[in-house]
Amino acid sequence: MDKRGKLTLTGNAGYSPDRQEHLADKFLAAQVDGLIIVSADGGADVDTQVKRAGVPSVYVHNQPEDGQAPAVSADNEDAVQQAVAHLCSHGHTRIAFLAGPRDAGPVGRRHATWETAIAGTGAPLLRCEYSRAAAAALTEQLISEGTMPAALITATDEQAIGVLAGARAHGLAVPKRLAVISLDGTPDSAYTAPALTVTQQPLEAMAAQAVDLLLGGETAVPPAVAPLVVRSSCGCEPTGL
Numbered sequence: 008m009d010k011r012g013k014l015t016l017t018g019n020a021g022y023s024p025d026r027q028e029h030l031a032d033k034f035l036a037a038q039v040d041g042l043i044i045v046s047a048d049g050g051a052d053v054d055t056q057v058k059r060a061g062v063p064s065v066y067v068h069n070q071p072e073d074g075q076a077p078a079v080s081a082d083n084e085d086a087v088q089q090a091v092a093h094l095c096s097h098g099h100t101r102i103a104f105l106a107g108p109r110d111a112g113p114v115g116r117r118h119a120t121w122e123t124a125i126a127g128t129g130a131p132l133l134r135c136e137y138s139r140a141a142a143a144a145l146t147e148q149l150i151s152e153g154t155m156p157a158a159l160i161t162a163t164d165e166q167a168i169g170v171l172a173g174a175r176a177h178g179l180a181v182p183k184r185l186a187v188i189s190l191d192g193t194p195d196s197a198y199t200a201p202a203l204t205v206t207q208q209p210l211e212a213m214a215a216q217a218v219d220l221l222l223g224g225e226t227a228v229p230p231a232v233a234p235l236v237v238r239s240s241c242g243c244e245p246t247g248l
Contacts, residue, residue: 013040013222016034016037016039018030018033018034027044027046027053028053028056031044031053031056031057032056035056035057035060035062039062040062040063040222041062041063041064041065041221041222042057042062042063042064042065042221043064043065043066043067043217043218043221044057044064044065044066044067044076045066045067045068045069046066046068046069046070046071046074046112052071052073052074052075054066054071054074054075054076057076058075058076063076063221064076064221065077065078065079065217065220065221066078066079067079067080067213067214067217068080068081068112068113068208068213069111069112069113070112077220077227077228079213079216079217079220079228079231080113080213080230080231081113081208081209081213081230081231081232081233082229082230082231082232082233083113083116083117083120083190083230083233084116084117084120085230085232085233086117086190086206086233086235087117087120087121087124087160087190087206088120088124089206089233089235090160090188090190090206090235091121091124091125091160093188093204093235093237093241094158094160094186094188094241097158097186097241097242097243099157099158099186100128101125101128101129101130101156101157101158102121102125102128102130102156102158102159102160103130103131103132103133103156103158103159103160104117104118104121104125104130104132104133104159104160104161104162105133105134105135105142105145105159105160105161105162105166105170106118106132106133106134106162107134107135107136107137107162107163108134108135108136114162114163117162117190118132118162121160130156131154131156133145133149133159135166137162137163137165137166138165138166138169139165139166139168139169139172140169141166141169142161142165142166142167142168142169142170142172142173143169143170143172143173143176144169144173145169145170145173146169146170146172146173146174146177146179147173147176147177150173150174150177150179151177155174155179155185156185157184157185157186158185158186158187159185159186159187159188160187160188160189160190161187161188161189161190161191162190162191163189163190163191164189164191164192164193164195164196164203164205165191166189167187167189167191167196167199167203167205167240168195168196168199168203170185170187171187171199171200171201171203171240175200181201181240182201182239182240182241182242183242186240186241186242187203187204187240187241188203188204188205188206188240188241189203189204189205189206190205190206190233191205191206191207191208192205192206192207192208192233192236196238197238199240201238201239201240202238202239202240203238203240204235204236204237204238204239204240204241204243205235205236205238206233206234206235206236207233207234207235207236208233209231209232209233209234212231212232213231216228216231
């Protein structure tokens with residue numbers, strides 16, 4: 008925004024629809040020129056109240072099913088296809104997917120793409136909360152039951168880090184006995200043990216696209232590519248950060 012001569016105000020709704028609506032009201036009362044929304048699932052579509060105020064808005068990352076404002080997202084389908092292809096290149100044929108408690112927004116699209124990519128292989132769909140603790144507990148349970156898959160794609164880095172912790176607690180070697188790729192790419196992912204291979208969310212490109220839509224008058228942009236960042240957790244030799 009600085010390059011456009013605009014002051015940026017930020018509010019964190021903590022994924023609460025009610026707080027998101029409250030923050031939108033506060034920003035509109037401050038007579039902002041536009042609103043970039045990272046949408047919380049559920050609740051009213053805040054774009055409706057923004058439109059009533061005559062203020063332009065753009066969604067980033069996630070958009071309500073009935074959202075009317077333009078949206079900027081990563082190419083989630085391509086990210087999953089890259090992850091599956093890379094694990095296949097390591098010889099894996101049953102590649103599991105760790106999703107959240109339910110399918111919504113980008114994770115839902117990632118899940119659907121994974122199902123198509125691995126159709127007929129019998130690979131399991133796993134679910135847990137988007138937290139390290141939940142993913143670690145699930146991993147330990149699967150290892151104890153003898154049902155831990157040999158290759159896994161996780162929807163988020165928080166889950167991937169929990170998987171690594173659970174595997175380490177039970178002596179399951181990563182990537183020798185469990186290969187992991189995360190569809191996220193937060194800074195922490197480069198500093199896990201082993202370092203996570205990720206499809207990295209193109210945050211800078213998405214932010215630039217959102218500003219262009221908000222202030223430049225464009226009406227649509229293509230999904231931003233999430234590049235595959237190869238590290239060690241997939242089975243590749245370490246190449247640095």
